[in-house]
Amino acid sequence: MSAPNHTKSAALQNIGTSSSKTFGLTMAGSWRDRRFPARSPASFRFSPSSSLFYLILVLLAIFTVALFLSQRQISAVDRDPLPHTAHFQASEEQLWGSSLGYGYHPCVKPTSRYSVPQDLGRYITVRSNGGLNQMRTGISDMVAVARLMNATLVIPQLDKRSFWQDSSTFEDIFDEAYFIESLKGDVQVVRGLPKELESVPRARKHFTSWSGAGYYEEMARIFKDYKVIHVPKSDSRLANNDLPLDIQRLRCRTLYQALRFATPIETLGKKLVARLRSKGRYIALHLRYEKDMLSFTGCTYGLTNQEAEELKAMRENTNHWKLKDINSMEQRYGGLCPLTPKEVGIFLKALGYPKSTWIYLAAGEIYGGDTYIADLRSQFPNLVTKEMLVQKKELEKFTKHASQAAALDYIISVESDVFVPSYTGNMARAVEGHRRFLGHRKTINPDRKGLVELFDLIEKGEMEDGPQLSSLVSQMHKYRQGTPRKRYGSLPGSKGRARLRTEESFYENPLPECICLSKKH
Numbered sequence: 001m002s003a004p005n006h007t008k009s010a011a012l013q014n015i016g017t018s019s020s021k022t023f024g025l026t027m028a029g030s031w032r033d034r035r036f037p038a039r040s041p042a043s044f045r046f047s048p049s050s051s052l053f054y055l056i057l058v059l060l061a062i063f064t065v066a067l068f069l070s071q072r073q074i075s076a077v078d079r080d081p082l083p084h085t086a087h088f089q090a091s092e093e094q095l096w097g098s099s100l101g102y103g104y105h106p107c108v109k110p111t112s113r114y115s116v117p118q119d120l121g122r123y124i125t126v127r128s129n130g131g132l133n134q135m136r137t138g139i140s141d142m143v144a145v146a147r148l149m150n151a152t153l154v155i156p157q158l159d160k161r162s163f164w165q166d167s168s169t170f171e172d173i174f175d176e177a178y179f180i181e182s183l184k185g186d187v188q189v190v191r192g193l194p195k196e197l198e199s200v201p202r203a204r205k206h207f208t209s210w211s212g213a214g215y216y217e218e219m220a221r222i223f224k225d226y227k228v229i230h231v232p233k234s235d236s237r238l239a240n241n242d243l244p245l246d247i248q249r250l251r252c253r254t255l256y257q258a259l260r261f262a263t264p265i266e267t268l269g270k271k272l273v274a275r276l277r278s279k280g281r282y283i284a285l286h287l288r289y290e291k292d293m294l295s296f297t298g299c300t301y302g303l304t305n306q307e308a309e310e311l312k313a314m315r316e317n318t319n320h321w322k323l324k325d326i327n328s329m330e331q332r333y334g335g336l337c338p339l340t341p342k343e344v345g346i347f348l349k350a351l352g353y354p355k356s357t358w359i360y361l362a363a364g365e366i367y368g369g370d371t372y373i374a375d376l377r378s379q380f381p382n383l384v385t386k387e388m389l390v391q392k393k394e395l396e397k398f399t400k401h402a403s404q405a406a407a408l409d410y411i412i413s414v415e416s417d418v419f420v421p422s423y424t425g426n427m428a429r430a431v432e433g434h435r436r437f438l439g440h441r442k443t444i445n446p447d448r449k450g451l452v453e454l455f456d457l458i459e460k461g462e463m464e465d466g467p468q469l470s471s472l473v474s475q476m477h478k479y480r481q482g483t484p485r486k487r488y489g490s491l492p493g494s495k496g497r498a499r500l501r502t503e504e505s506f507y508e509n510p511l512p513e514c515i516c517l518s519k520k521h
């Protein structure tokens, strides 16, 4: 239940601004795939007179390079197997990780320079767009923006028209009184505009994405002419880096503390976690395998021809998805497809998780329903959903509201012993960041590109689903388990706005600003 809507818009933005299709799709995937930049034919130039000849040459060259790269990746792993492949056995520590947090701890207190905000009679009203996690990070950014502009923030309105079709208000999802109270020393938050300002003209402003503090200080000039600025979309994304430390910490205080879920959601979330815990340790699996997701990415591997056709038709009929012609195999080999439920099963088994492992399925409606889930359940029979953990009546009022159901998945995912997202996206990023914040709880990010090569070897009968696969998969994921590291900067070679866009998201890894090693904070 993460935000397919956001994934769409983020990917579309990228596709819209990049010069080639391959690049756009690469950006839609995880930045983690930066080790394998897409080779695009667009970067070659040739004279029109002999263009056909050169075109063939270039295509041959690209093919050779691609073949070489794919071979190299496998052989690099092959050359260096673990010493005792025949007796692969993951330790408890490897499976469930340390709960010690590696000595890091949250540090979100303001610095000594920080002052209480003044009331200058300036107001910002916001409409929050997207799914739950896009709204949460967007609201956290707007709190920081209000602080930078010395303005009072009116409780954001939530998007009701989007894909999510959710009529929930801010108060339905978040603890509104707590939000206002806990931000008192940071930003004034009010439930509505003062009466005398309700009907004054407002400046409507789409802020430029990835802007820093200077931009917003400049924007504060608008308040010379208007008392109220209206922001129609909250996903205007503050810069990830180079913001004052106090602004970064304010973003963390907002996201991790002030934006507490409303009591009914918190209560049911805790109940679900307790029920899972009573069975032992559990993995939360964020399985992205919804129809619109598969249609948008063009990922049809493992589906029937009829299903592939259905997904293609959906893509062709969805006007705001600009990319219509997608090669499913190319996408898959590029690591740009969500793992299928069956692949997730092979993956978790290869990592050494026993068949008896409890897995909580955090997901929207899975395409093909039980057909594909069965491939996972046969490998891990203790696969549960929220519907299986509570009585129908308890859940009823939540399932009618996509964002509230997503909030339950969020709580259970943050609290899990291990979190595994099958694909990238807002929810995966937000949960990973929150888990880092709370003590680097284990998050295993599948190396989709590396994995599909292994899956294909199994499919072709060239490798067995056994100790050799286990040691390869474990080695491949040694450094993809959410241990402490600084947030990544931009992709090498990217320039201008693209540079800002390719930085790792602040909310995916708020280290170093909000996670510290020293005891001083």
Ligand SMILES: *[C@@H]1O[C@H](CO)[C@@H](O)[C@H](O)[C@H]1NC(C)=O
Binding pocket: 118, 148, 149, 150, 216, 217, 218, 220
């Ligand atoms: C906001 O208020 C602070 C403290 O009074 C001031 O230093 C800063 O320049 C103000 N910023 C803007 C954008 O008005």
